[in-house]
Amino acid sequence: MLLRNAWYVAAWSSEIPVDELLARTILNVPVALWRESSGKVVAFEDRCCHRGAPLSKGRLEGDQLRCMYHGLLFDTTGRCVEIPGQERIPPQAKVRTFPVVEKHKWIWIWVGDASLADPSQIPDTHWLDDPEWRSLEGYTYYTTNYLLIADNLLDLAHLPYVHPNTLGGDEAYAACIPQVEKLENGVRVTRWGEGIKPAPFVQKIKNYPGAVDRWNIYDFVLPSIFLMDSGMQPSGHNAKAGNRVNAAEFRSTQALTPETDESTHYFFSQPHNFAIDDPEVTLAIHNQVVTAFQEDSDMIHAQDRMLKLTSDFKMIPIGADAALSYFRWLVANAYKAEQAISNPVKIQEV
Amino acid sequence: MLLRNAWYVAAWSSEIPVDELLARTILNVPVALWRESSGKVVAFEDRCCHRGAPLSKGRLEGDQLRCMYHGLLFDTTGRCVEIPGQERIPPQAKVRTFPVVEKHKWIWIWVGDASLADPSQIPDTHWLDDPEWRSLEGYTYYTTNYLLIADNLLDLAHLPYVHPNTLGGDEAYAACIPQVEKLENGVRVTRWGEGIKPAPFVQKIKNYPGAVDRWNIYDFVLPSIFLMDSGMQPSGHNAKAGNRVNAAEFRSTQALTPETDESTHYFFSQPHNFAIDDPEVTLAIHNQVVTAFQEDSDMIHAQDRMLKLTSDFKMIPIGADAALSYFRWLVANAYKAEQAISNPVKIQEV
Amino acid sequence: MLLRNAWYVAAWSSEIPVDELLARTILNVPVALWRESSGKVVAFEDRCCHRGAPLSKGRLEGDQLRCMYHGLLFDTTGRCVEIPGQERIPPQAKVRTFPVVEKHKWIWIWVGDASLADPSQIPDTHWLDDPEWRSLEGYTYYTTNYLLIADNLLDLAHLPYVHPNTLGGDEAYAACIPQVEKLENGVRVTRWGEGIKPAPFVQKIKNYPGAVDRWNIYDFVLPSIFLMDSGMQPSGHNAKAGNRVNAAEFRSTQALTPETDESTHYFFSQPHNFAIDDPEVTLAIHNQVVTAFQEDSDMIHAQDRMLKLTSDFKMIPIGADAALSYFRWLVANAYKAEQAISNPVKIQEV
Structure with missing residues (x-):
C-alpha cells in the first residue's frame, strides 16, 4: 500500500x-x-x-x-x-x-x-537549516514496510519501554493520555506529562534537579512525515500554557520513504535551540537519538518477523491506537483514491 | 505435514x-x-x-x-x-x-x-536424569523438514557409510538385516551384528581386543521421538539372549521438533551406564556423538538440496526402507486424521 | 528458456x-x-x-x-x-x-x-590445446540468466565503456559499425577499427608506438558458445585484407552453461600465438581478461538487479542490437521446437 x-x-x-x-x-x-x-x-x-x-x-x-x-x-x-x-x-x-x-x-x-x-505541498522543515537551531543528519534503513515504523511514531507510549535509557525514562509518561486531533492529511498528537522524571538523554545535558513537565506535540502527515515540537523543563512554570523556562526544546524532523514494499529509508534529525554554539551538545543529542532509533529498529524488525511467521495473527486494539488507526485509515483512503484514478471504473453502457 | x-x-x-x-x-x-x-x-x-x-x-x-x-x-x-x-x-x-x-x-x-x-502420553526418557546413567545435553538445528531426519534414524544401515570414524565402523553391520515391528504409534527396529569390529567411538574407550556383538534396538514413535537401547560387547557371551558382559551400553534419547515446515530443532543425549564416575568418558562419548551428528547433518542437508532442485525425482524403494516407509505412513494417517477433525466434512443435506 | x-x-x-x-x-x-x-x-x-x-x-x-x-x-x-x-x-x-x-x-x-x-556438433575449440597457442583456464560464475551474458558478448560496443583500462581503450571503437551475418545456428559479427589507439591489455605487452587496426571477428553459436579471432596490429599494413604484421592475435574461446534459470557457469580462455614461450605474457593476458570479466560481471549483475526490480521496464532497441536480437530470436525458435517435440500437439479426431 x-x-x-x-x-x-x-x-x-x-x-x-x-x-x-x-x-x-x-x-x-x-x-x-x-x-x-x-x-x-x-x-x-x-x-x-x-x-x-x-x-x-x-x-x-x-x-x-x-x-x-x-x-x-x-x-x-x-x-x-x-x-x-x-x-x-x-x-x-x-x-x-x-x-x-x-x-x-x-x-x-x-x-x-x-x-x-x-x-507547495512540501511540509515546512526549516529547522534543519535555521540558524537558531542545530542538528546533525541521520539516516537508517529498515527491512520492513514503512507502516510498522509509522505505527511506532504514532504511539509514544512506547518511549519508556523501548527507550528506558535514552528517550524514555519515567514509565508514568506512558500512562499520560495524549490528545489526538484529525487533520485533513494527517493527525496531530499532543502528549503532556507533568511532574515526572526527565528523559535520560536530556538529563545527561541539563541535569535538572527535580521533576519536569514534558511534551511531545507532533503532526504526522501523509505520506509519512513526522514533525514534532518536543521538550521538557522544570515543573512549576506552566509549560502547558506556553511559558517555556529553562527548557530543552527540540523540533524532531523525520521522514519515512519506502524503498520497496518491504524496506524503508528513514531520514531523521533532532534540532535543538539551546547550547547551539556547543557542537558537543549537538553531537551528544544526535548520538542518543541514533542509539534510541536502533532500539526502535530492533523492536520493529522483531515485531515484523513475528507478524510474518503466520497470517492468522489478530491484533487487539487498545485506546492508545487512536492516532495510528486514523492514520492507517487515511493511507487506505488515499491509496484507494490513487487506484481509482489509475484504473478508472468503466461505465456500463445500457 | x-x-x-x-x-x-x-x-x-x-x-x-x-x-x-x-x-x-x-x-x-x-x-x-x-x-x-x-x-x-x-x-x-x-x-x-x-x-x-x-x-x-x-x-x-x-x-x-x-x-x-x-x-x-x-x-x-x-x-x-x-x-x-x-x-x-x-x-x-x-x-x-x-x-x-x-x-x-x-x-x-x-x-x-x-x-x-x-x-501421560509423554514417552519415558528417565535415562536423562537417572543416577545410574550419565549424559550431556545435545542440541542441533536443521534447515530441512523433520522427516528427512526421521528417515535417517529409521535406517541405521547408514552407520558405517556416514560415520566410518565415529558411530559406524564395520561395513558388515550395514548388511545385517534388522527386524521391524509395527507399533500402534511408531515402529520398533532391532538390528544385531555378531562377530563384527567395534564402532570407533566405543573402541576409543573400551579398546576391545577382538570382535564384538553389536545391537541397536529402538522405538521411533509419533510425532518424532527416538528411544534406543544400543551397545556392544565382546562376542561369545550370548548378548542376544540378554547376557550383557563387559558391555558398552547406551540409551540414546532423541527428539525432533519442527520449527517450521523446513527447519527442525534436534534435541539429543547419549546416556551410558559404565564409567559413570568418570566425566571424561561422558564428555568423550558426547563429543563423538556431536561429531557424528554433524556428519548426518552434512549428508541430510546435501540430500535436501538435491531433492529441492527439481520436483521430478523419483525415489526407488529398497528393503531397508521398511521402517521408514511404515513411519511415513503413520505420519500421513495421523495428519489426515487431524485435518478431518479441524475441517469436518459437511454432510450434504437432501 | x-x-x-x-x-x-x-x-x-x-x-x-x-x-x-x-x-x-x-x-x-x-x-x-x-x-x-x-x-x-x-x-x-x-x-x-x-x-x-x-x-x-x-x-x-x-x-x-x-x-x-x-x-x-x-x-x-x-x-x-x-x-x-x-x-x-x-x-x-x-x-x-x-x-x-x-x-x-x-x-x-x-x-x-x-x-x-x-x-560431431561440438564446435571446434582446438586453440585450447594447440601447441601454436597458449592460454590459461578461466572460470567465473554468474547469478543471472545466461542470456544477459550472451547479450554482452553480442555487442562489443561495450568494450571502451565497461573496460576502459583492460580490453577497451579508444571510445572511437564503439562507434565502428560491425557487420552482422546470420548463421543457421548462430551469428557472425565482424568489427574493424582502423587507426585507433590500442587496447590497454595489449599495449602493456606490445607497446605499439602509434595507431593500430583492431578486429573482433566471432561466431556466437547455439546454445551459447563464443569463438573469436581478435587482435590488433600497427596501422598501415592492410590488416583487413588478411595481412597480419606484428599482430597481437587471440582466439578467445568462451562457453556459457546455465546452472539454473538464474545462474550460469562461464568457462573462458584467451589463447594467443605470440610470445608463446613466455609464460609471463600468457599469465599477464589471462589476468587482464580475468579483471575485464569481473568488470562485465559487475555491470551485468547490476543490470539484472535493475531489470528484476519491476516487470514494467521496456527496452528501446538501437542499431547495435542487431546481433543480439537475432540470437535471441534463434534461441526462442529452438526453444519452441524443443517444446513441440516434448509436448506434441494431439491431433483432433473427427
Missing part, C-alpha cells in the same frame, strides 16, 4: 555532491540522483532506456550523463543525445526523470504522476 | 533459568518460555496480543510478564492485567498459552488443541 | 582428476562427474536413485561408485550392482547417466534427449 502521488525525501543534500551519482530505490523505482553544473538536482530512472543498465554507474560529462555499458549519452531532461555508431536517435530513446525539490537540506522527489507534483 | 496434536520437546530445562525468557518457534508458532516464581514453566505465544511484538523481549515482573513495546502486562494465564493509560482491560486482551510439562530435563509442549493434551 | 538438446561445457578437464568427484549443476540437473580407470569421464545424475543423496559425496571403488549414505554401489552405466543387506537388485535401481565428450581440455555434456546427442 504505497502512495505514489506524494513528495518523499530521497536524500540529504550532502549525499549528492557535485560530480557524483547517488543510486537509491524509491517506491520500487531505481533512481540515479546527480547535480547539473548549476547545482540543480536531477533524478533519472536508474535504468538506461536501452538495456536497463544502471545509470548511477555512468559517467557525468558536464550537464550530460553517459551510460557506461554501451555509451548512450543523455541530457538533463533524460533525452538521449548520442548513440555510438548511430546517426539517428529514436525519439523514444529517453530515460524517465522525476520532479525534484531541494529544500532545507532535504532532496524531495515525486515518483508518481508528475502532473500532480505541487512543490 | 506437521502433526499439531502431539507433545514436542521445546527445550532443555537448563535453557530456561529463572528470570530469563527463551524465544523458540515450534510448528510455525513463536513461543516465549519462562518460569513462574514457583519454578513452573510457562509458554506464551511470543506475540503480544496488541501489535504482535515479541514477548520474549519483555520484562519479567515476578509472576507477570510485561511487553516492552507499549507496556501491556500479562499474568501467567496470558490475561492482560494492565494497559498503560487505560482503565478498562478488554476481555479479549489475552495472549495464547500452551500446555507445558517438565520431565527428566526436557520441557515438553503441546501447541495443538489443548483439550487433547494428555501428559 | 533453457535449451536442453545441446552440448554444454560441464568442466575443464583438469577439474576432474582421477579418483575425485566433481559436483556441478547443469540446466537444473545435479551432476556428479568422475573418471573410469581408463580415464574416460562419466557423468551421473548426482542423486542416488534410492533417496536422492548426492553421489558426488560418494566413494570411488575402481570403476564403481558407492553412495555413502546407505552404501548402494553403481557401475559406470549407472546400474546398481550392490545393496547392503539385500540379494535381489531391482532393475529400476539405476542412476541416470549423461553423454560426455572430452575434447581440447573441455568436458562437454548433453543433459537432454540422449538419442539426439551427436558429438
Whole structure:
C-alpha cells in the first residue's frame, strides 16, 4: 500500500555532491540522483532506456550523463543525445526523470504522476537549516514496510519501554493520555506529562534537579512525515500554557520513504535551540537519538518477523491506537483514491 | 505435514533459568518460555496480543510478564492485567498459552488443541536424569523438514557409510538385516551384528581386543521421538539372549521438533551406564556423538538440496526402507486424521 | 528458456582428476562427474536413485561408485550392482547417466534427449590445446540468466565503456559499425577499427608506438558458445585484407552453461600465438581478461538487479542490437521446437 502521488525525501543534500551519482530505490523505482553544473538536482530512472543498465554507474560529462555499458549519452531532461555508431536517435530513446525539490537540506522527489507534483505541498522543515537551531543528519534503513515504523511514531507510549535509557525514562509518561486531533492529511498528537522524571538523554545535558513537565506535540502527515515540537523543563512554570523556562526544546524532523514494499529509508534529525554554539551538545543529542532509533529498529524488525511467521495473527486494539488507526485509515483512503484514478471504473453502457 | 496434536520437546530445562525468557518457534508458532516464581514453566505465544511484538523481549515482573513495546502486562494465564493509560482491560486482551510439562530435563509442549493434551502420553526418557546413567545435553538445528531426519534414524544401515570414524565402523553391520515391528504409534527396529569390529567411538574407550556383538534396538514413535537401547560387547557371551558382559551400553534419547515446515530443532543425549564416575568418558562419548551428528547433518542437508532442485525425482524403494516407509505412513494417517477433525466434512443435506 | 538438446561445457578437464568427484549443476540437473580407470569421464545424475543423496559425496571403488549414505554401489552405466543387506537388485535401481565428450581440455555434456546427442556438433575449440597457442583456464560464475551474458558478448560496443583500462581503450571503437551475418545456428559479427589507439591489455605487452587496426571477428553459436579471432596490429599494413604484421592475435574461446534459470557457469580462455614461450605474457593476458570479466560481471549483475526490480521496464532497441536480437530470436525458435517435440500437439479426431 504505497502512495505514489506524494513528495518523499530521497536524500540529504550532502549525499549528492557535485560530480557524483547517488543510486537509491524509491517506491520500487531505481533512481540515479546527480547535480547539473548549476547545482540543480536531477533524478533519472536508474535504468538506461536501452538495456536497463544502471545509470548511477555512468559517467557525468558536464550537464550530460553517459551510460557506461554501451555509451548512450543523455541530457538533463533524460533525452538521449548520442548513440555510438548511430546517426539517428529514436525519439523514444529517453530515460524517465522525476520532479525534484531541494529544500532545507532535504532532496524531495515525486515518483508518481508528475502532473500532480505541487512543490507547495512540501511540509515546512526549516529547522534543519535555521540558524537558531542545530542538528546533525541521520539516516537508517529498515527491512520492513514503512507502516510498522509509522505505527511506532504514532504511539509514544512506547518511549519508556523501548527507550528506558535514552528517550524514555519515567514509565508514568506512558500512562499520560495524549490528545489526538484529525487533520485533513494527517493527525496531530499532543502528549503532556507533568511532574515526572526527565528523559535520560536530556538529563545527561541539563541535569535538572527535580521533576519536569514534558511534551511531545507532533503532526504526522501523509505520506509519512513526522514533525514534532518536543521538550521538557522544570515543573512549576506552566509549560502547558506556553511559558517555556529553562527548557530543552527540540523540533524532531523525520521522514519515512519506502524503498520497496518491504524496506524503508528513514531520514531523521533532532534540532535543538539551546547550547547551539556547543557542537558537543549537538553531537551528544544526535548520538542518543541514533542509539534510541536502533532500539526502535530492533523492536520493529522483531515485531515484523513475528507478524510474518503466520497470517492468522489478530491484533487487539487498545485506546492508545487512536492516532495510528486514523492514520492507517487515511493511507487506505488515499491509496484507494490513487487506484481509482489509475484504473478508472468503466461505465456500463445500457 | 506437521502433526499439531502431539507433545514436542521445546527445550532443555537448563535453557530456561529463572528470570530469563527463551524465544523458540515450534510448528510455525513463536513461543516465549519462562518460569513462574514457583519454578513452573510457562509458554506464551511470543506475540503480544496488541501489535504482535515479541514477548520474549519483555520484562519479567515476578509472576507477570510485561511487553516492552507499549507496556501491556500479562499474568501467567496470558490475561492482560494492565494497559498503560487505560482503565478498562478488554476481555479479549489475552495472549495464547500452551500446555507445558517438565520431565527428566526436557520441557515438553503441546501447541495443538489443548483439550487433547494428555501428559501421560509423554514417552519415558528417565535415562536423562537417572543416577545410574550419565549424559550431556545435545542440541542441533536443521534447515530441512523433520522427516528427512526421521528417515535417517529409521535406517541405521547408514552407520558405517556416514560415520566410518565415529558411530559406524564395520561395513558388515550395514548388511545385517534388522527386524521391524509395527507399533500402534511408531515402529520398533532391532538390528544385531555378531562377530563384527567395534564402532570407533566405543573402541576409543573400551579398546576391545577382538570382535564384538553389536545391537541397536529402538522405538521411533509419533510425532518424532527416538528411544534406543544400543551397545556392544565382546562376542561369545550370548548378548542376544540378554547376557550383557563387559558391555558398552547406551540409551540414546532423541527428539525432533519442527520449527517450521523446513527447519527442525534436534534435541539429543547419549546416556551410558559404565564409567559413570568418570566425566571424561561422558564428555568423550558426547563429543563423538556431536561429531557424528554433524556428519548426518552434512549428508541430510546435501540430500535436501538435491531433492529441492527439481520436483521430478523419483525415489526407488529398497528393503531397508521398511521402517521408514511404515513411519511415513503413520505420519500421513495421523495428519489426515487431524485435518478431518479441524475441517469436518459437511454432510450434504437432501 | 533453457535449451536442453545441446552440448554444454560441464568442466575443464583438469577439474576432474582421477579418483575425485566433481559436483556441478547443469540446466537444473545435479551432476556428479568422475573418471573410469581408463580415464574416460562419466557423468551421473548426482542423486542416488534410492533417496536422492548426492553421489558426488560418494566413494570411488575402481570403476564403481558407492553412495555413502546407505552404501548402494553403481557401475559406470549407472546400474546398481550392490545393496547392503539385500540379494535381489531391482532393475529400476539405476542412476541416470549423461553423454560426455572430452575434447581440447573441455568436458562437454548433453543433459537432454540422449538419442539426439551427436558429438560431431561440438564446435571446434582446438586453440585450447594447440601447441601454436597458449592460454590459461578461466572460470567465473554468474547469478543471472545466461542470456544477459550472451547479450554482452553480442555487442562489443561495450568494450571502451565497461573496460576502459583492460580490453577497451579508444571510445572511437564503439562507434565502428560491425557487420552482422546470420548463421543457421548462430551469428557472425565482424568489427574493424582502423587507426585507433590500442587496447590497454595489449599495449602493456606490445607497446605499439602509434595507431593500430583492431578486429573482433566471432561466431556466437547455439546454445551459447563464443569463438573469436581478435587482435590488433600497427596501422598501415592492410590488416583487413588478411595481412597480419606484428599482430597481437587471440582466439578467445568462451562457453556459457546455465546452472539454473538464474545462474550460469562461464568457462573462458584467451589463447594467443605470440610470445608463446613466455609464460609471463600468457599469465599477464589471462589476468587482464580475468579483471575485464569481473568488470562485465559487475555491470551485468547490476543490470539484472535493475531489470528484476519491476516487470514494467521496456527496452528501446538501437542499431547495435542487431546481433543480439537475432540470437535471441534463434534461441526462442529452438526453444519452441524443443517444446513441440516434448509436448506434441494431439491431433483432433473427427
